[in-house]
Amino acid sequence: MKIKKGVPLIDQHNASFMYGEKFGGNYIPETLKKPIDDLTKLFSVLRKNENFLKERDFYIRDYIGSPTPFIKLENLTRHLGGAQIYAKVVSEANGGAHKIYNATVHCLIAKRAGKKYIVGDTGAGYAGKMLSMAAKKFGLKCKIFMGAKDIKRQRPNVEAMKKNGAKIIPVTTGSQTLVDAVSECMRYWVSNCDTTHMCVGSTVGPNIFIKICAWSTAQISRELIKQVKEEFGKIPNKLKLLNCVGGGSSALGFWNEFIDTNAELVGIEAGGPKKSNLHAAPLTNGSKIGILHGAAQYVVQNKEGQISATESISAGLDYPGISPLHCFLKDTKRARYTSATDEEALRAYRIVSNLENISPSLEPSHAFAEAIRIAPKLNSSNVIIVNSCGDSIKDKDIIKDKLGKYIR
Numbered sequence: 001m002k003i004k005k006g007v008p009l010i011d012q013h014n015a016s017f018m019y020g021e022k023f024g025g026n027y028i029p030e031t032l033k034k035p036i037d038d039l040t041k042l043f044s045v046l047r048k049n050e051n052f053l054k055e056r057d058f059y060i061r062d063y064i065g066s067p068t069p070f071i072k073l074e075n076l077t078r079h080l081g082g083a084q085i086y087a088k089v090v091s092e093a094n095g096g097a098h099k100i101y102n103a104t105v106h107c108l109i110a111k112r113a114g115k116k117y118i119v120g121d122t123g124a125g126y127a128g129k130m131l132s133m134a135a136k137k138f139g140l141k142c143k144i145f146m147g148a149k150d151i152k153r154q155r156p157n158v159e160a161m162k163k164n165g166a167k168i169i170p171v172t173t174g175s176q177t178l179v180d181a182v183s184e185c186m187r188y189w190v191s192n193c194d195t196t197h198m199c200v201g202s203t204v205g206p207n208i209f210i211k212i213c214a215w216s217t218a219q220i221s222r223e224l225i226k227q228v229k230e231e232f233g234k235i236p237n238k239l240k241l242l243n244c245v246g247g248g249s250s251a252l253g254f255w256n257e258f259i260d261t262n263a264e265l266v267g268i269e270a271g272g273p274k275k276s277n278l279h280a281a282p283l284t285n286g287s288k289i290g291i292l293h294g295a296a297q298y299v300v301q302n303k304e305g306q307i308s309a310t311e312s313i314s315a316g317l318d319y320p321g322i323s324p325l326h327c328f329l330k331d332t333k334r335a336r337y338t339s340a341t342d343e344e345a346l347r348a349y350r351i352v353s354n355l356e357n358i359s360p361s362l363e364p365s366h367a368f369a370e371a372i373r374i375a376p377k378l379n380s381s382n383v384i385i386v387n388s389c390g391d392s393i394k395d396k397d398i399i400k401d402k403l404g405k406y407i408r
């Protein structure tokens with residue numbers, strides 16, 4: 001299994017849409033074959049269409065607000081006393097997280113496909129909030145599927161979705177989290193695909209959804225590679241790019257332009273509570289390959305192959321599967337994966353928010369936890385960049401409950 005240089009990562013699949021022969025594919029019901037084929041054809045045309053690219057770039061700049069800042073975390077660097085630490089502050093994008101890129105591109109595609117309705121899933125609520133925002137902007141009627149547990153724990157984003165006029169469908173099956181929301185959303189789309197476009201909120205699902213999502217978030221690294229070259233005059237020899245990994249969309253966007261460079265790519269999964277056996281870390285906890293949401297990937301599962309319960313303080317990482325592209329990056333050893341516990345993420349949130357003028361949500365706090373672990377062991381010729389991909393405001397209730405106060 002090898003990564004091909006010079007070929008976009010999303011295109012490195014075989015005729016069955018498998019990456020490295022083992023991951024991905026389209027495991028879909030017969031009724032979805034035509035809508036997925038149609039969307040695949042439409043996207044393959046649009047991604048090369050100059051008008052569409054101009055439209056995308058216009059909204060990336062004038063609606064999303066890119067480029068997002070790239071800043072040195074001087075206080076954190078001094079505090080840890082080792083590697084230089086930087087942040088790509090993607091949480092400054094419109095709406096407060098990277099999910100706006102995928103949501104905007106999906107709405108633009110839905111318009112081109114002549115669809116009036118759009119549906120999506122959400123866990124942390126950012127994918128849902130962004131889809132509701134973009135749907136409102138582009139005049140589409142929007143439904144969001146969200147687990148009942150997540151509705152309770154991500155209240156600020158639920159309020160935002162309602163304000164944007166989206167209908168929220170609470171999902172009360174299974175664990176009542178993201179995995180069930182994606183399943184219900186896909187089920188709904190099977191019966192409504194004639195009128196409705198579906199946006200999968202991360203780089204998971206049948207191949208076309210992985211492609212659209214990773215293609216959209218790649219904007220993050222298109223900006224970052226320029227910002228890095230401006231700051232250092234070149235790509236530093238000892239560069240580490242740290243990103244949390246749920247379904248994997250922010251990491252893939254953050255890394256895309258660096259795949260063919262020497263930068264070390266480090267993905268951080270949710271290790272769950274320290275005192276529990278539960279986690280949401282299929283890549284770092286020896287999970288086997290299974291099929292989830294239409295694609296083969298490493299999945300947290302029991303001996304019989306049933307999806308196991310997961311647990312994480314961060315709703316956005318609380319998912320038993322992982323993008324087939326990350327499985328491919330892991331098995332080719334192009335990226336390294338580790339995990340951080342709930343407690344480590346909370347501590348990292350506290351340290352970063354206290355020292356710096358950024359306040360990462362609990363998802364990127366997992367990546368900051370890894371930076372805090374490794375930076376003191378490295379010298380200042382090492383550069384660590386963390387993708388601060390979400391704002392903590394959605395987590396203020398959880399943070400107040402766990403730390404006694406919310407710091408911004």
Ligand SMILES: Cc1ncc(COP(=O)(O)O)c(C=O)c1O
Pocket residue numbers: 097098099123124125126127201202203244245246247248249250251315316317361363364389390391
């Ligand atoms: C801020 C933030 N970061 C990370 C994630 C994890 O998703 P992904 O791995 O697709 O970026 C989410 C998911 O909701 C999120 O809201």
